[in-house]
Amino acid sequence: MKTTQSKAAKLTLFALTWPIFIEILLHMLMGNADTLMLSQYDDNAVAAVGVANQIMSLIIVMFGFVATGTTILIAQYLGANNEEKANHIAVVSIVANLVFGLLLSFVLFVFGEQLLVLMNIPIELMDQALIYLQVVGGISFVQALIMTLGAIVKSHGFTKDAMYVTLGMNVVNVIGNYIFIFGAFGAPVLGVTGVAISTTFSRGLGLIILFIFLYKRLKGNIPWSFLTRKFPKNELRQLLKIGIPSAGEHLSYNASQMVITIFIASMGTAALTTRVYVMNIIMFAFLFSIAIGQGTQIIISYLIGEGRIKEAYHRCLKSLWIAMAMCTFGTIIFALFRETLLGIFTDNPEVIKLGGILMIMSIILEPGRAFNLVVINSLRAAGDVKYPVYIGILSMWGVAVTVSYGAGVMLGLGLIGIWLAFILDEWIRGVLMLIRWRSRKWENMSFVEKEKAV
Template sequence: MAAQSTPRIWSLTWPIMIEMMLQFMLGTADTLMVSRISDDAVAVVGISNMFFNAVIILFTLVTSGAGILIAQKLGGGKPDEARQIGIMSVSITVILGIIISVLLIYGTSLFTTALHVPDNLKDLSHTYMSIVGGGMVITALNLSMSTAVRNTGNTRSPMYIALGMNILHVVLNYAFIFGAFGLPELGLMGVGISTVISRTAAFFFQQHLFRHAFGAPVLVREFGRFHAKLLKEVLKIGWPISVNGASWTFSQVVIFSIIASMGEQPLAARTYMNTMESFAFTFGWSLALAAQIQIAHLYGAKKLRQAYYSAYRALGFGVIVVLANTAVLLLFRTSIISTFTKDPWIIDMAVSLLWLNLALQPGKMLNMALGQSLGAVGDSRTVMTYSLPSMWIIAVGVSYVLAIPMHWGLYGIYIGMISDEYLRGALCYFRWRKHRKKLLFAAAFREDVKLSGRSNGNDAVPL
């Protein structure tokens, strides 16, 4: 079977970027509408979504590894194995999704207590978490199917589905919050119902897309088949990515709690900065994800020289773009920040922190581009080994020491975060360089073998 042609980096990047930007903008609109209910409702949505994001990381144990292997298998001309991996990832994540949905429907009181939700918010939290959490099985299905489709090189279709889902969610939010279009005014309960309905609508499109992503339509009976060897490959790549993602999420929660202990103004300033920084690095993160798909295809196709240098091309272009985005923020800094708040302390602090982004964003790009590249060739365990100590010792530990005992405040937090990004990025760089000899030597060897007429086209290069 001939290898699938390698998708171009830009054709992969722009749909991912648009999808992320739309989710970011529509998520902001969602928050603004919920604020019309009450500040308590916003707090409940914020706490609940933080928890749901942590839960979703569990699904990446399977979906992330499956996505990389699907790209590798298609690049290597093994569509049947790619198909089997995609089907297995959906089957396993739906089982996990059912278990989590049941737990969240009947066990919300345990989770709200664990999250230290204030007593006056517990009833509201129970309502929202049980509705949205009860639909977590739909979230699992959407995530596994969209990841599989995206790694076949089709990043446009998941983008269109995400666009439609988010628009429907905002429209239904408006309807249920304000009682529009003849629907009842349900408040936060309506927001939860809106979330489940929009995700369910997206599922019907996702399943159609998934069924036809691997040639012949996927049949229902295929979901009961498990292939131990392929599943082992998926988990080998997926579990380090999942652990790494969970660690990053919880380290950010701890950092936010450190900032919260400093007072309302620093917390507000960091929250606004988080929103603005999302604009700066969204394209960089999209490019890193696209590079991972492309490199996995190239690696599977044994185009090793191209795979190696693709990481550097993505890194170089990404650094230029994130710096350009940061420059735009700096150019219009006062106008942008003033749309969020009129507090002079927060405005001055945010302006100062924006300058630090000139150092932060290239470090993020270095870390993202090379970290995703290592994952693309199956070296996700090394990334996890480097990342966990850096996240907790540097990002959390150094941030705390500089911010609290040394009284550097948010400047200390940013120094800790910048140091963490560059340390992890540098470690990923040196690890990628270690693969240089293996990849380039193997590429040269394959070219020599082909020239001598002795190649059978199946020379594997383990990493």
């Protein structure tokens, strides 16, 4: 039987990353399918779903704090050949995120309207946004479980499993959208409600398949009885010690984006719609950085577990340059064909012109984002989870939000001012993260290293 260590030695960035890349691409395609199909129905529907998804993004970050800790801890323990401890972490993370997911689902369903009012949503978008938020948000605990199960199978090296599930979810979602948006096969035309139904059904199906994959890959070795023997205080402490600071950085980012969305909402529906269309296109460029960052996190977690610190250090730097090169190339291609791409979503000349300017500016923005997506994931994998939060809060609010309001609202630059703020924020944070990694202060911060020391 092959040992966990020999398996870890075979992990390569490409083998881990390409399924993650496809998985994220499919997730983005799902969002783009919603946007594209709704754009043929009503531009206001696109803006309504866009605002609702800002809130959903914040909620997903809340689920992510358990998933992040799960990925890192399981990979570290597998790297250290401690499969029993890795399985205990898996069980605790599933139950913890289920409980947390049910709580947040209740909040979204009951207080959805109040949350949208806080987002300063235009009155003409309220009804559609509320329907989407209550339906999709009301079963968001399913997304919490999907993220947790996905983290478990990926940290075992089975990144293709999550990719296959996402592919199936995409197919089901698109078929559902077609039926309910356009009234195919005699179905009622439901618009935003139809998109919400398709999304929830596809996620429910995806969750079932992921559970099947999990049992298959772990050969049924999921020690649920572990929770009946004692309260998992140590495992929860480990998950929270990594997850809460990690979520803090994500939470700060998404909260700042919500505030910036409020600024954009004050500019009118056209500005909101433009941002949604541009982000849906540009996401295809920075998904390279996301995938490489996640793959690098898994590899570095294994390397840290095995005590191979020097290799972990160089792995991050190599991954960073790859991510920067690929996302820059992708953004340039999109900028060259900006009018054609935006024309897929809308024929509004104002939206196409402004969106084109933002796509050109993104050529500068995306390499800065690559720093954060790769280096921050590497710092987390090594156990250095607090530094990114401190710097993130200072930059996101002191730079992104402040400059967005100053340049975008007060100086009247609109979305161009907002994009300038994004560029400054990503580059300032990114450079500071690289300096932190090069300082090597993260060595001996992981739980596995601390346990070895004890």
